[in-house]
Amino acid sequence: xxxxxxxxxxxxxxxxxxxxxxxxxxxxxxxxxxxxxxxxxxxxxxxxxxxxxxxxxxxxxxxxxxxxxxxxxxxxxxxxxxxxxxxxxxxxxxxxxxxxxxxxxxxxxxxxxxxxxxxxxxxxxxxxxxxxxxxxxxxxxxxxxxxxxxxxxxxxxxxxxxxxxxxxxxxxxxxxxxxxxxxxxxxxxxxxxxxxxxxxxxxxxxxxxxxxxxxxxxxxxxxxxxxxxxxxxxxxxxxxxxxxxxxxxxxxxxxxxxxxxxxxxxxxxxxxxxxxxxxxxxxxxxxxxxxxxxxxxxxxxxxxxxxxxxxxxxxxxxxxxxxxxxxxxxxxxxxxxxxxxxxxxxxxxxxxxxxxxxxxxxxxxxxxxxxxxxxxxxxxxxxxxxxxxxxxxxxxxxxxxxxxxxxxxxxxxxxxxxxxxxxxxxxxxxxxxxxxxxxxxxxxxxxxxxxxxxxxxxxxxxxxxxxxxxxxxxxxxxxxxxxxxxxxxxxxxxxxxxxxxxxxxxxxxxxxxxxxxxxxxxxxxxxxxxxxxxxxxxxxxxxxxxxxxxxxxxxxxxxxxxxxxxxxxxxxxxxxxxxxxxxxxxxxxxxxxxxxxxxxxxxxxxxxxxxxxxxxxxxxxxxxxxxxxxxxxxxxxxxxxxx
Numbered sequence: 001x002x003x004x005x006x007x008x009x010x011x012x013x014x015x016x017x018x019x020x021x022x023x024x025x026x027x028x029x030x031x032x033x034x035x036x037x038x039x040x041x042x043x044x045x046x047x048x049x050x051x052x053x054x055x056x057x058x059x060x061x062x063x064x065x066x067x068x069x070x071x072x073x074x075x076x077x078x079x080x081x082x083x084x085x086x087x088x089x090x091x092x093x094x095x096x097x098x099x100x101x102x103x104x105x106x107x108x109x110x111x112x113x114x115x116x117x118x119x120x121x122x123x124x125x126x127x128x129x130x131x132x133x134x135x136x137x138x139x140x141x142x143x144x145x146x147x148x149x150x151x152x153x154x155x156x157x158x159x160x161x162x163x164x165x166x167x168x169x170x171x172x173x174x175x176x177x178x179x180x181x182x183x184x185x186x187x188x189x190x191x192x193x194x195x196x197x198x199x200x201x202x203x204x205x206x207x208x209x210x211x212x213x214x215x216x217x218x219x220x221x222x223x224x225x226x227x228x229x230x231x232x233x234x235x236x237x238x239x240x241x242x243x244x245x246x247x248x249x250x251x252x253x254x255x256x257x258x259x260x261x262x263x264x265x266x267x268x269x270x271x272x273x274x275x276x277x278x279x280x281x282x283x284x285x286x287x288x289x290x291x292x293x294x295x296x297x298x299x300x301x302x303x304x305x306x307x308x309x310x311x312x313x314x315x316x317x318x319x320x321x322x323x324x325x326x327x328x329x330x331x332x333x334x335x336x337x338x339x340x341x342x343x344x345x346x347x348x349x350x351x352x353x354x355x356x357x358x359x360x361x362x363x364x365x366x367x368x369x370x371x372x373x374x375x376x377x378x379x380x381x382x383x384x385x386x387x388x389x390x391x392x393x394x395x396x397x398x399x400x401x402x403x404x405x406x407x408x409x410x411x412x413x414x415x416x417x418x419x420x421x422x423x424x425x426x427x428x429x430x431x432x433x434x435x436x437x438x439x440x441x442x443x444x445x446x447x448x449x450x451x452x453x454x455x456x457x458x459x460x461x462x463x464x465x466x467x468x469x470x471x472x473x474x475x476x477x478x479x480x481x482x483x484x485x486x487x488x489x490x491x492x493x494x495x496x497x498x499x500x501x502x503x504x505x506x507x508x509x510x511x512x513x514x515x516x517x518x519x520x521x522x523x524x525x526x527x528x529x530x531x532x533x534x535x536x537x538x539x540x541x542x543x544x545x546x547x548x549x550x551x552x553x554x555x556x557x558x559x560x561x562x563x564x565x566x567x568x569x570x571x572x573x574x575x576x577x578x579x580x581x582x583x584x585x586x587x588x589x590x591x592x593x594x595x596x597x598x599x600x601x602x603x604x605x606x607x608x609x610x611x612x613x614x615x616x617x618x619x620x621x622x623x624x625x626x627x628x629x630x631x632x633x634x635x636x637x638x639x640x641x642x643x
Contacts, residue, residue, distance in 0.1 A: 023258075024268070027344040028080035029096040030452070032069050032284070039349035041069050042285040042293050043339055046095040046450035047082055048432065049300035051105060051474035052530075054563045054587055056112045059098070062296060063116020063123075065289050071120040074269040074279030076258065079124045079168060079344070081113045083156040084131050086432070086475050087511050088491050089482075090401040092134035094432035095340045095450050099156045100474025101512030101527060104584040106156030114163045120265050122165035122257045127203060128157055129185050131170035133503070135400045135492055138206075141173040141499040145508065147578075149174075150609040152509045154189060161194035165257030169218065171206045173499070177216075180206045186217030193614075199253040204343070211241035219250040285349070290454060295467075297451040297458030303469035303531040304436075304445040304477075309423070314556070317386065317423055317444040319465030319533060324385040326364060328356055329417055330371040331408060332390030336455045337429045341396025349453050355390065355427070358456030362464075371413050378420035387417050387424045388463075395431035400492075404435045404481055414438040427459060433475050436524050465533060468560030470589070472530035472630070476513050476523045483523075484515045513631040514580040526632035528584075532560030536590065538635035543625060546601040550627055550636055552590040561591040562629055566599055568606065569624030582626055606642045618642055 026032055032041040044066065050059050063081070070078045082096040083106050098113060099106025110125065117123040130142045130153050144153070157167065167190060169180040179185065180202045190196045199219040207213055207221040210232045221228040236242040258266060269279035306316045320326070328334075333356045339346050359366045369380040371389070381387035391410035395401050405411055406428065418424040418441040425444035428434060429451060439445060446469070451458055461467040478484075484507075488494055493503030510518050513527035540551040552564055567582040574581065585605040588597050603618060610617040620642050628634035 023077055024075045025077045025079060026070060026073065026075050028066060028070065028078040029082050029344040030339050030450070031066055031346040032073050032075075033344060033346035036073065036280055036347070038347040039351065040281065040283040040285065041073065041346065042289045043346040043348055043352075043453040044293055045297045045300055045452040046340060046431070047080070047098045048095045048100070048474060049296065049449045049451060050113070051098045051100045051109060052300040052302055052449060052471040053296070054105070054109075054472050054474075055299065055589060056109060058296060058299060059109045060112035060116040061292060063113040064119050065116075065292055067117040067120030067123075069284040069289065070117075071265060071268045072279070072282055072284040075121060076261075076266070076268055077122045077124060077165070078117050079126065080117070081110055081123065081125060082127065083110045083125050083160065084127060085153050085156065087130075087132040087505075088400075088486060089404055089433040089475075089478060091132055091432065092395050092400045093131075093340070093342070093397055094475065095395060096344060101476065102474070102584050103152055103155030105474055105587070107159035108587070110156050110160045111163055114160050118163070118165065118260075119262065121268070122261065123163075124166045124168050124201060125157060125160045125164040126168035127170035127179075128167045128190065128200075129153060129170065129179060130174060130505075131172060131179075133400055133492055134398055136501040137171045139499070140493050140501040140503050141176060141497065142503050142505060143175060144505040146611050147609050148505060148508045149185070149189070150193075152511075154194075157190070158194045161190070161196040164198060165260065166199045166201055166220075167196070168201050168203055169206060171203055176497075176499075178206070178208050180218050181209055181213035181216045183216040191217050197253065198257050199250065211236045214242050214246055214250070219253050293452050294454035294458050294461070297448060297454050298461045298467040300451070300471045301446055301448040301458065301462050301469055302471040302473055302529075303462075304447060304473075304525050304529065305439065305443070306531055306533075307443045309443060317425060318463060320386060320463050322362065322364060322464060324365070325383075326359065326366050327369065327380040327384035327387045327421075328359065328366060328390065329369045329377045329380060329387055330390035330410060330413070332392045332427070332429055333368060333388070334370070336390070337392040337394060337450070338452055338455050339450055340431050341394065343397055345396070352453045353456035355456045355459050358460040362460060371408065371410070374413055374416045377413060378416050381417045381421040381424065384421065385423065387421045389414050389417055389424060389426045390429075391426060392429040393431060393434055401431070404433060404478070406430075406434060411435070411437055415441050418442050425463075429455070433477050435479075435481070436477065439524060468533045469530065470532055470561035470563070470591070472528050472563050473525055474527070476516060476527045476631075477525035479524050483521070484511065508578045509580055510578065514583070517581040517631070522632065526630045528563070528565050528628075528630035529632065530563070530630070532562055534560045536562040536629070538564070538627060538629070541625075541627060541636040541638050543638045543640050546640060547598070548601065548625060548627075548638075548640075549596060549598045552595045552597060554593045559591075561589050563587050563589045564597050565628055565630065567626040567628070567631065567634075568601070569626060570608075570619055571621030571623060582624065582631075584631075601640065
């Protein structure tokens with residue numbers, strides 16, 4: 001018997017696929033990176049930026065454009081998108097994930113991204129499952145109950161199952177079994193409940209066995225065969241540890257991803273026509289892609305605050321006027337932090353446009369101070385009409401963030417600048433939730449997460465009103481460090497159960513905005529929060545059966561968009577400690593002056609996972625319907641009955 005050969009490589013090498021075809025790979029949360037010469041691929045806004053758009057159309061356009069660049073670089077596979085749910089604020093890879101802290105947001109956005117990527121190359125959705133910390137990612141055993149796995153952490157992955165070519169299993173253990181050899185999460189959930197027909201590939205070095213991994217559902221070991229060698233597989237089959245049909249199944253799954261690509265896209269640059277290095281060196285960042293990167297960066301910039309400048313007046317600091325004298329303060333104005341670190345890092349191009357560059361290109365009256373001396377920064381601010389402080393926080397693969405504060409002592413700098421000039425705005429480039437202890441001292445705050453190479457132009461577009469802000473927070477911004485009160489047993493875990501590190505998900509589904517709801521605590525900035533240059537009024541809620549409709553009207557201000565969010569409150573949620581008070585069911589962006597929003601609740605919105613029957617079951621009774629502009633800003637309420 002001749003076993004299939006499953007050999008792959010990232011970037012420059014070729015791997016033989018079941019003796020027939022060739023795959024090349026690259027990591028892809030923020031574009032084609034790793035070995036590419038700087039400036040030859042687009043440094044896109046991060047995946048969390050895409051989440052902040054709450055816009056499936058933009059998400060798909062981003063996926064299409066990235067897939068085009070990967071194909072032109074000579075790859076068949078893009079390692080992305082990331083779809084994990086944010087559990088802890090300090091997770092070092094939050095910026096790589098499209099779900100933010102909500103499964104409906106993730107499930108809605110991951111599908112168009114995958115569809116977009118797969119117009120050109122295969123998508124690998126990752127990191128499956130509960131990959132919620134970096135500090136101990138290779139050793140931590142995550143203890144998670146089945147309901148929480150199905151109703152919270154698994155939902156974005158389930159949504160992608162009918163579309164994505166593959167999934168990448170994570171480093172961590174889940175309930176005592178490594179994610180890449182876990183029969184429940186791979187066989188039971190992914191290839192069972194989700195009915196996934198594609199292949200599962202391990203993260204780099206995340207394979208720990210031959211027979212257990214293959215039998216559980218792992219199809220490809222990366223980066224090279226250590227446990228999946230022909231000799232070890234042959235030996236396992238001979239001993240009866242692996243059914244030979246499972247090898248056929250693996251090969252069929254792998255080949256299906258390749259054959260499901262458009263025929264003209266199956267053989268990218270360099271395959272059979274020269275070394276891959278030729279293709280890797282191609283400049284694939286087109287003007288159209290740069291324009292999209294700029295648009296995405298602008299439309300993922302969240303306007304957190306834009307308060308009236310005087311009592312009784314509607315006048316606000318933003319948008320700025322081009323006649324204003326501006327002081328740009330902080331290193332982020334000149335050397336912005338635009339991309340997360342790790343294996344998916346995309347290097348900044350030589351022509352990266354900083355905010356300082358973009359403002360000067362517009363011919364504005366601009367002074368710059370790096371913020372290293374608070375006194376000098378305050379003096380620069382006082383001499384200007386408006387001061388803008390640029391703050392940032394870094395993050396990357398392999399380690400969690402040490403805290404949630406801005407770097408370079410920005411938290412102390414902001415009050416000093418604001419005291420010198422009350423017309424101060426703060427712009428933050430951050431990889432996830434951040435603390436804002438100075439938020440009451442300034443009238444305007446924006447966050448653009450990790451905005452990519454067109455950061456300067458995009459910010460100028462938003463600050464001067466060329467593009468009205470329209471993004472929403474995909475994660476809650478807390479008031480304090482560890483506001484949700486995670487114990488060490490919960491995160492990062494302790495030595496227990498025979499494991500070097502064990503983290504107990506005893507909070508179940510009560511994380512993110514669900515925790516704030518349950519505790520009656522107002523966060524600094526709520527999940528789903530984001531302002532525009534105007535205000536939308538919500539009215540005329542109508543509920544007939546499961547059909548929901550309401551009207552959104554722009555009452556005042558510059559043209560902009562608001563994203564209406566429909567939350568559903570389960571029956572008896574108040575009396576059940578582990579049941580969220582509400583959960584996001586639907587969202588829709590309104591940009592017109594008047595928009596009628598209509599949504600019909602489907603079974604999946606009002607069902608729960610029944611561990612007894614291993615199936616989704618309707619939760620009968622009276623459900624609350626809550627409509628608002630964020631999880632905290634609820635404008636309309638009603639009820640519907642599920643029977």
